[in-house]
Amino acid sequence: MTTLPSTLLLDWKRIFKWGPICAAALLFVSLVGMPIKLDPKSIISPLLSLGYVSLFWLPLIFGYIASSRVVLEGVETSKPGLSDLLTGVLTGAIGGAGLTLLMLGIENFDIRDPLINWSPQLLEVLAFGARDLNSAVWIGIGGALGLVGAALNVIPESLRRVVSYGSFTVLAVAIFEPALDDMSEGFRLEWLIELIFQKRGGLKLWPAIILASLIGLISVISKGKVKKAVAQYREQEGSQKKQTSYVLFGIVAVLGIVLPIFMGTYVNSLLANVGIFLLLALGLNIVVGLAGILDLGYVAFFAVGAYTTAVFTSELSPFFAPGMTWALSLVFVVILAALTGLIIGAPVIRMRGDYLAIVTLGFGEIIRLLFLSDFLKPYFGGAQGILGIPGIDLGFVYISGTDTRGIFYLVLFFCALAVYVSWRLQASRLGRSWMAIREDEQVAEAMGINTVNSKLMAFVVGAVLASFAGAIMAARVGSVFPNSFMILISIVILVVVIVGGMGSIPGVFVGAFVLIGILGGPKQPGLLQEFGSLKLLVYGMLLVYMMLQRPEGLVPSARRTQELHQEEFLQDSWLKGTDAEDEEQPVEGEEAQI
Amino acid sequence: MKEGKTVTAVVEGKSKRRTPLVDRFLFVVKVVLIGLVTIGFLAFVAQQISPDNWFARWRNPGATGLSADQIKGLVISGLSQGVFYGLIALGYSMVYGVLGFINFAHGEVFMVSAYTGYIAANKFSANGMWESNFALCLLIVLLLAVMVSTVTAVLTERIAYRPLRNSPRLIPLITSIGVSFVLQNAVLGIFGPGTQGYPQLPEWLAKQRSILTFEISGIKILVFLVTIVSMTGLWYLVERTKTGKAMRAVAEDKEIASLMGINVNRIIVTTFAVGGAMAGVAGVMFGLLFRAVNPMTGFLPGIKAFTAAVVGGIGNLGGAMSGGLALGSAESIAPQLILEPLGVPGVTQLKDAVAFTVLVMVLLFKPSGLFGERLSAEDRA
Numbered sequence: 001m002t003t004l005p006s007t008l009l010l011d012w013k014r015i016f017k018w019g020p021i022c023a024a025a026l027l028f029v030s031l032v033g034m035p036i037k038l039d040p041k042s043i044i045s046p047l048l049s050l051g052y053v054s055l056f057w058l059p060l061i062f063g064y065i066a067s068s069r070v071v072l073e074g075v076e077t078s079k080p081g082l083s084d085l086l087t088g089v090l091t092g093a094i095g096g097a098g099l100t101l102l103m104l105g106i107e108n109f110d111i112r113d114p115l116i117n118w119s120p121q122l123l124e125v126l127a128f129g130a131r132d133l134n135s136a137v138w139i140g141i142g143g144a145l146g147l148v149g150a151a152l153n154v155i156p157e158s159l160r161r162v163v164s165y166g167s168f169t170v171l172a173v174a175i176f177e178p179a180l181d182d183m184s185e186g187f188r189l190e191w192l193i194e195l196i197f198q199k200r201g202g203l204k205l206w207p208a209i210i211l212a213s214l215i216g217l218i219s220v221i222s223k224g225k226v227k228k229a230v231a232q233y234r235e236q237e238g239s240q241k242k243q244t245s246y247v248l249f250g251i252v253a254v255l256g257i258v259l260p261i262f263m264g265t266y267v268n269s270l271l272a273n274v275g276i277f278l279l280l281a282l283g284l285n286i287v288v289g290l291a292g293i294l295d296l297g298y299v300a301f302f303a304v305g306a307y308t309t310a311v312f313t314s315e316l317s318p319f320f321a322p323g324m325t326w327a328l329s330l331v332f333v334v335i336l337a338a339l340t341g342l343i344i345g346a347p348v349i350r351m352r353g354d355y356l357a358i359v360t361l362g363f364g365e366i367i368r369l370l371f372l373s374d375f376l377k378p379y380f381g382g383a384q385g386i387l388g389i390p391g392i393d394l395g396f397v398y399i400s401g402t403d404t405r406g407i408f409y410l411v412l413f414f415c416a417l418a419v420y421v422s423w424r425l426q427a428s429r430l431g432r433s434w435m436a437i438r439e440d441e442q443v444a445e446a447m448g449i450n451t452v453n454s455k456l457m458a459f460v461v462g463a464v465l466a467s468f469a470g471a472i473m474a475a476r477v478g479s480v481f482p483n484s485f486m487i488l489i490s491i492v493i494l495v496v497v498i499v500g501g502m503g504s505i506p507g508v509f510v511g512a513f514v515l516i517g518i519l520g521g522p523k524q525p526g527l528l529q530e531f532g533s534l535k536l537l538v539y540g541m542l543l544v545y546m547m548l549q550r551p552e553g554l555v556p557s558a559r560r561t562q563e564l565h566q567e568e569f570l571q572d573s574w575l576k577g578t579d580a581e582d583e584e585q586p587v588e589g590e591e592a593q594i
Numbered sequence: 595m596k597e598g599k600t601v602t603a604v605v606e607g608k609s610k611r612r613t614p615l616v617d618r619f620l621f622v623v624k625v626v627l628i629g630l631v632t633i634g635f636l637a638f639v640a641q642q643i644s645p646d647n648w649f650a651r652w653r654n655p656g657a658t659g660l661s662a663d664q665i666k667g668l669v670i671s672g673l674s675q676g677v678f679y680g681l682i683a684l685g686y687s688m689v690y691g692v693l694g695f696i697n698f699a700h701g702e703v704f705m706v707s708a709y710t711g712y713i714a715a716n717k718f719s720a721n722g723m724w725e726s727n728f729a730l731c732l733l734i735v736l737l738l739a740v741m742v743s744t745v746t747a748v749l750t751e752r753i754a755y756r757p758l759r760n761s762p763r764l765i766p767l768i769t770s771i772g773v774s775f776v777l778q779n780a781v782l783g784i785f786g787p788g789t790q791g792y793p794q795l796p797e798w799l800a801k802q803r804s805i806l807t808f809e810i811s812g813i814k815i816l817v818f819l820v821t822i823v824s825m826t827g828l829w830y831l832v833e834r835t836k837t838g839k840a841m842r843a844v845a846e847d848k849e850i851a852s853l854m855g856i857n858v859n860r861i862i863v864t865t866f867a868v869g870g871a872m873a874g875v876a877g878v879m880f881g882l883l884f885r886a887v888n889p890m891t892g893f894l895p896g897i898k899a900f901t902a903a904v905v906g907g908i909g910n911l912g913g914a915m916s917g918g919l920a921l922g923s924a925e926s927i928a929p930q931l932i933l934e935p936l937g938v939p940g941v942t943q944l945k946d947a948v949a950f951t952v953l954v955m956v957l958l959f960k961p962s963g964l965f966g967e968r969l970s971a972e973d974r975a
Contacts, residue, residue: 032783114713116786294764296771346619347958354696354767355957358900362950365897369947374940452616491771498768537783540775547769548757564761 011087014066019091022062022142023098029054030102033117034534035125041530043174045202050530051125053171059095059142063088063149085150092146096138099126103135158220165219166212173211174203175518175527179267186262256412260405268404270517272476273524275411276469278512280489281496282418282505283465288494289503289560290422290431291458292438294357296490297344297364301463303485304340305470307371307380308333309389310480316388319379326392326475333471334464341463345456364487372482385481392475401478414468421461422505434458435503439563488522488536495539499546501553503560510555515539620958627955634932641935653937660930666808668927674814674883676922677821678704681876682899683906683914684828685747685869691845691909691969692865695763698770699750701896702777703870707743707877708887709781712790714738715881719793728796732882736820740874746777747870748863756859774896782889789888792881817879824875825915831868832911841865845909846970894946898925901953907963916965925949 029035039051067084106123127133152160173180177197184193196207203211233244260268280302287295311317312329344363348356371380380386391400392410399406425431433454436444445451474480492515500511519535520526531538546553552561562569641650645659660668682704689697714735718724724731754773758766794800799812832838843851844861852858880895881887898921906917925948929941938944956963 028780032780034783113716114785117784292764294767342619346616347623347954349616351957351961353764355904355961357764357767358696358897358904359950359954359957361897362901362953366947366950369944373943373947375938375944377940456616491775494768494771533779533787534783536775537779540772540777540779543772544754544769544776547765547772548754551761551765564765567760 011066011083015087015090015094018062018066019094020098022058022091022095025058025062026055026095026098026142027102029058030099030122030126031115031117032534032537033122036117036119036121037532037534038530039125041174041528042198042200042202043171044205044208045198045200047205049202050174050528055099056141056145059092059145060149062095063092063146064152065149066091066146067150068153081154084153085147088146088148088150088153089143090146092149093139093143095146096140096142099138099142100135103127103138107135158223161219161223162213162216166216169215170203170208170212177201177203178527179270182264182266183262185264253416257409260408263405265404268408270527272404272408272411273521273526274512274516275408275415276473276476277493277496277516277521278509279411279415279418279469279472280466280493281500281508281512282415282422283462283469284493285497285503285505285508286422286425286434286465287458287462288497289501289508289557290426290438291434291455292353293455293458294353295360295459295462296357296487296494297360297362297367298462298466298493299485299487299490300344300360300364300367301337301340301466302470302473302489303367303371303482304337304463305333305467306474306480306485307386307470308336308467309471309474310386311380313475314386314389317386318377318381326390326471327394330468330471333467337463337467337470338460341460342456344463345459349452349455349459361487361490364485364490368482368485368487371485380482383482385479387479389474389478389480399475401476407472407476411472414472418465418468419505421465425461430454430457435559484523486522492522492539495543497553498551499542499554501556501560504553504555504557507553507555507557511553514554515542624958627951627958630936631932634936637935638931650935654935655937663809664930665927668930669923670808670810670814672923672926673919674817674922675926676902676919677817678876678880678895678918679899679902679921680915680918681821681824681872681879682895683903683918684872684911686900687903687906687908687911687914688841688865688869690903692841692862693755693759693766694969695755695766696770696900697750697755697869698767698896699754699773699777700747700869700873701892701894701899702774703743703747703750703892704873704877704880704895704899705887705889705892706746706777706781707739707874708881708891709785709790709877710739710742711735711878711881712792712887715793724793725796728799736875736878739878740871743874743877744867744870747866747873750777751863751866756862774893778889778892785889787889789886792885792887795882795885813883817883820875820879824872828868828872828911837861837864845968848970898946898949901949901956904953904963905956907965907967909968910963910965913963913965913967917963920964921949921952924952928952 034054035051037051038054039049041050042048043050043053067088069084103123103126106118106120110118112118126138127135152163155163173196181193181197184190196203196211198204233241236244260271263271280298283301284295284298287293287298309326309329311320312322312324312332313326315321315323344360348359348363351359370376372383374382376382389401391398391403392406397406399410401407425434433444433449433451436447436449437451437454441451473484477484496511496515497508498511499515500509501507516524516526518527519531519538520529522536526535528535550556551564637650637653640647641654641659644650650659682700685700685703686697689695689700715724715731718731718735750770750773754769755766758769795813799816802809802811803815804810805815830838832841840851840856840861841864843854843856844858844865848858851861880891899918902918902921903914904917905921906913906915908914925945928948929938929944933941933944933948
């Protein structure tokens with residue numbers, strides 16, 4: 001066929017499906033206030049701010065989606081070409097038209113009363129600061145971005161790598177600007193920062209281009225090598241693998257110990273925040289990821305840890321103030337957290353998984369309400385909390401709450417402990433029984449596993465790890481208040497575990513660093529402080545997206561992936577020509593290897 | 595042979611010693627809970643007979659007892675709170691019956707409806723129609739809010755839950771937590787974080803009336819009336835129409851229902867829509883009664899409504915409503931009736947804790963709810 005019919009053969013259905021969705025997404029993003037709130041964060045100054053990125057990426061993605069096709073093995077498809085590009089352009093343009101309508105709407109109607117972002121401010125951002133910009137320009141921008149998105153489908157793979165790696169690097173460097181700025185002082189690299197970044201934030205144009213092309217080139221040159229190295233590492237067996245693991249572990253440990261010396265207060269406090277949430281997430285990973293118990297009241301153990309530390313160390317504790325050192329109080333923290341784990345765990349352990357989730361959520365809320373109530377005010381200070389928690393005296397060193405580096409080392413130690421515990425537990429008898437329970441509780445019980453005890457142990461181990469985080473948190477802030485232990489925290493930790501990958505320790509690390517480090521915790525700011533209250537929206541969307549598209553997480557654990565995609569594995573083995581009768585055998589075989 | 599014997603002996607020994615430990619603990623918990631409730635209630639009775647009674651003074655030296663009017667007031671406020679739990683619980687119960695998962699975001703559907711009602715009511719109030727033609731306005735507000743909440747519920751099903759139809763039970767639950775987060779924070783981002791107020795009610799609706807010696811405000815009567823009407827409508831839909839029959843069939847067994855020619859997808863959408871509509875009615879009524887909404891309005895009522903659904907027996911629609919009424923009355927009355935005589939200060943703060951304790955107690959004593967659950971065999975597992 002010639003080009004003319006093929007352009008006429010556009011997939012209009014796709015365009016009219018994805019175009020309006022794109023427009024709706026753009027309207028939503030604008031009205032939620034992302035462009036206004038994120039505008040101050042400059043990516044490439046003065047060309048591009050994060051506010052515009054929040055708008056631009058949508059037509060790009062939707063152009064990409066609308067123009068990509070399902071490639072079936074063995075079925076011939078026409079080569080991607082002009083018609084795909086046009087699909088992308090039209091999809092993006094329809095999306096952009098949504099913003100055009102929004103601009104016209106803001107100019108002509110005033111419905112600011114319910115919609116707080118229906119404001120001249122939004123109009124100004126949408127008009128790129130110009131007063132009399134024709135709003136139709138967004139149709140063009142949308143079309144252009146759609147074109148770029150569609151082009152990603154059409155261009156050869158190596159070019160796609162260059163573009164995507166390059167742009168992601170620029171984005172990442174800009175996001176990490178405050179951290180890099182802070183670190184540059186320790187490394188005496190202020191000159192480099194001055195070279196790359198503008199004074200008032202954001203990359204300079206030329207360094208950005210150079211950086212992007214550099215990383216793009218590297219990505220092409222090193223293409224496949226990283227994957228190969230990982231595969232090689234995985235293939236190693238016995239002592240060889242152990243050796244490599246030790247070397248890798250040594251490098252990480254040295255980096256963890258040495259780097260903070262060069263880092264300033266900002267990065268250290270950021271890392272301490274990440275660390276506290278990492279510790280919580282590692283604990284929850286045992287409960288949710290390994291044992292498959294969805295505990296939504298995990299924050300209760302965090303609260304117990306913090307309050308126990310407060311009562312035992314603070315002189316200002318209203319009822320009982322022994323004024324112990326932090327290290328000594330840790331003994332009681334562990335005991336009380338384990339007890340709480342048992343007490344909360346015992347009644348819920350036999351419930352259905354989803355009832356258990358709601359009941360633990362109820363317990364999490366009850367514990368906060370009790371700490372808050374007048375009933376226990378004589379013991380825990382009610383809404384005023386407990387103040388005056390001293391720093392951490394370990395005998396040979398004293399870490400005050402404001403010493404971010406010391407706190408970071410402490411967090412690092414406990415995280416290492418948590419990693420060691422979960423790593424050792426994973427392959428132990430207990431860990432294997434957890435995984436069996438997660439996969440099928442009844443079968444596990446039939447195999448002779450004491451499910452009640454195993455599940456209780458999961459609760460206890462998770463509780464103790466969370467209480468460590470609470471103890472550190474109490475000493476760091478110097479005070480505890482009931483309202484620092486909202487259910488919100490449980491859910492944020494759950495998102496960290498799920499985004500990273502349930503049951504996968506590296507996954508939890510990735511989740512904690514990406515989410516808490518960049519977006520920030522419920523009340524703790526991350527690298528992108530501009531997000532403010534919007535970060536919870538992002539958390540929710542990530543949770544839904546991950547559950548729909550990648551329930552096994554960013555860095556999945558192999559076994560969990562198989563569980564979640566059992567049907568696909570079965571289908572694959574069926575397609576490969578295995579008989580229907582032993583279709584389950586390959587899966588079992590694969591599991592046995594792991 | 596010898597080895598085999600020792601092994602069985604060990605296993606027996608284990609099962610004798612270990613498993614009951616948890617059960618024994620639970621038994622103690624049950625006894626303590628019942629004991630506290632009984633003592634609290636007896637102390638209440640004692641204080642009602644005479645506040646100077648030693649038993650009444652035992653834990654609560656300042657005991658004064660409650661007057662009949664106070665108790666009536668507690669009952670009324672409990673029931674009117676319970677109506678909302680009941681209406682929202684219907685949605686939880688129906689979705690759980692059909693799909694077998696807890697739609698955590700259902701409380702947010704309620705909140706969205708309350709917000710819609712607030713926007714519409716304020717627009718009417720701004721041009722004076724709210725005062726001059728209240729009944730018509732209320733009808734329009736109600737219809738609008740119900741429409742919006744229905745659309746929200748159906749959209750969430752389409753976007754978030756349908757692709758997960760056959761995944762493990764916890765996956766849709768986690769997704770619905772995400773959906774609830776998204777709805778909360780989207781409303782917060784679009785309409786601002788503050789608490790928004792509904793306009794003043796007209797005089798004839800706001801004033802107190804006396805029915806059968808119960809002092810009750812007009813708006814509460816309206817709330818009860820609307821609830822009765824919508825419950826009747828729901829009962830008719832589920833028990834007397836073909837759609838309702840199909841819904842019950844799908845709840846019983848999806849596969850066989852589809853073999854019988856029922857469009858399962860459409861029935862599931864209908865279920866979400868009906869649940870959303872009920873939450874929509876509850877949302878507007880909530881707004882009219884408490885006259886304040888904020889983006890977090892849906893969270894607690896949502897969880898408590900789920901509690902109500904469990905209390906009444908999940909999957910059981912009548913049970914959901916009665917569970918709601920029971921829970922509402924319990925959390926309104928129990929603090930004064932049981933905790934106060936036990937000498938707990940500041941009892942009203944513990945309202946929410948009481949609601950969750952009720953949930954734990956129901957699940958401990960009668961996990962299938964007061965009126966029995968109605969679930970298909972696979973969901974019961």
